[in-house]
Amino acid sequence: MSDVEILRCDVAVIGGGIAGMVTATRAAQGGAHVLVFERSAEDRYLCNSRLTAGIFHCALNSVTTPPAELARYINDATGGTAEPAQANAVASDALRAVRWLQEQGLRFVRGAQAYHDFTLAPPTVNPQNRGWEGRGGDVLLRTLETALAKTGGHVMRGMSAKKLRMDDSRCTGVYGENAAGGRFCVEAAATVVADGGFQTSSSLLAEAITPDPDKVFQRNARTGFGDGLRMAREAGAALTELRGFYGHILSADAFSNEKLWPHLWLDFVAAAGVLVDRSGQRFTNEGDGGVSMANAIAAQPDPLGTFAIADQKIWDERGTINMQAPNPRLREYGGTVHVADSLSALAKLAGINEEALKNSVARYNEAVLSGRPETLSPPRSTSKFEAYRIDTAPYYALPACAGVTYTMGGILIDDQARVLDKQRQPIAGLYAAGATTGGLEGGPVGSAVGYVGGLIKSSVMGLRAADDINKVRSGMMDRVAP
C-alpha cells in the first residue's frame, strides 16, 4: 500500500456539484472536517450544477407552497410512484433549503412563470443565450466552496472515486485515483455519494433508457458517468427503477449546432400538435408534456427519426413562448424547419411517409374537433396542454431528438439521505444525494415521468445528509465524553 496516498477526514464527499457542496458546507459548519473529491481537475469544473437554469421549484410549483400541497403535487407528478419518505422530506424542506442558500449569501430573482420565483441570480437563461460563467450555478458553487474553505474543508480536484471502502457492512471511506494516475484511499466516518447521475454512461443508458445511446443528445455537462451508482451497487445498496430521465425535446440539429441547446426546446410546439416517427405514426401522448415526450423519443427504435408536426397557428402561438422560443430562434440559429403548404409536400420535404402522416393528422384533427382526443391510439390528454387542430397552412415539421439532462433513477435513500440496502436498511456510514439517487422522481408508470426538480432534490437531501451525519457525530462525541 506504500504508493497509495492516505487521507483522513470526518466526511468524504464524492462530487462537487450542488448536492455535494451543500452536504459538505452544512456538515463542515456543524464542526466536521470535510473533504470533497471532484473528478475534474479544472478550477471551474463543469457539472450540471454549473449549467443549470437555476430554478428552485418543487414539481413545477413554488417552494413557498404549503408542504402538504407540495407532497400532493409530487405524488401527482410521479403518478403515485415517488418514495413517500423522500417526497415528504422534499415537500417539508423545500423552502428551508432555499432559505439556507440565502443565508450563505446566494441571491434569487423572479423568472417568467409563477414557479420561477426562486431563480438563482444572475439568471442563466436569458434572451442573449450567454454562457454559464458568472451566472447562477457558477456563483452557487463558488460561494459554497468559499464557505467550506472557512471551516478548513477543501475541494480536492482531479480526484476520481472508484470504489467504496467497506468494513463488513459499514462504509469507512473511498478509494480513488488522481489525475496523474496515482491511487488514494480516504478513511472517513461518513461518505456521501453525489456524483450526479448516469446520463453520460452509454452502457447504463442502453440498459435502462434507449436502444441507441449515441442518438440521444447529452443536454448536460457530460460528467455523470454512473460511478456512484456502480460503487453503491457493489457495496450492497438497493437501486430504484432506472428508467426515466429529466430532459426536453431539442432540434435534431443540436448534435452539430451548439446554439440549439440547452435552452431552445421544442416541447410546447410538440405538445400543441403531434409527434410522429418517420413512418408517419404517432407514438406517445403529446399531452403529457416535454419531459415525457423526450423519454418516449429516446425509447424509439430510431431516436433520431421523430418530428414535431405543427401548423402556422401553433408556430405563432406555442412556438413563441419560453425565453429561448423556437420561433424565431430555431431558424435564426441555423436549425432545420421544414415548411410546406400541404401535408403531402411537408412529408416529402421531411422524409416522412406521406399517406400515414396525412392519416395521422386527419384522425387527430377529427378527435380534437369532436372533443374526444383521449380515444386516439395512443390517447391524447388535454388536462396539461391544449390540443390544437393542425389545419392552418403552412405546415411545419421539426426534426426532433431527446435531450437528456439527468437520470431520475439511482441509489435508493431514505428521508435522511442514508443509502438503503436491499432489505431497506441503512448502510452505516453511507449517504447519497442529488441526481445519483432515485425514488423521489418515481419511475415511468404508463406515461407518467415524474419531474420534481433537480435542484430541490439535491439541496434538500444534501442538507438532510449533513444533519444526520452531524447528529451521529455528536452522539459519538457524547458517548466518549467523560
Ligand SMILES: Cc1cc2nc3c(=O)[nH]c(=O)nc-3n(C[C@H](O)[C@H](O)[C@H](O)COP(=O)(O)OP(=O)(O)OC[C@H]3O[C@@H](n4cnc5c(N)ncnc54)[C@H](O)[C@@H]3O)c2cc1C
Ligand atoms: C441545462 C440544465 C438546466 C437545468 N435547469 C434546472 C432548473 O432550472 N431547475 C432544477 O431544479 N434543475 C435543473 N437542472 C438540473 C440540476 O441542475 C441538476 O439536477 C443538479 O445540478 C444536479 O446536481 P448534482 O450535484 O447531483 O450533480 P452535478 O452538478 O452533475 O455534480 C456532480 C459532480 O460529481 C463529479 N463526479 C462524477 N463522477 C465522479 C467520481 N467518480 N469521483 C468524483 N467526482 C465525480 C462530476 O464531475 C460533477 O462535478 C438543469 C440541468 C441542466 C444541465
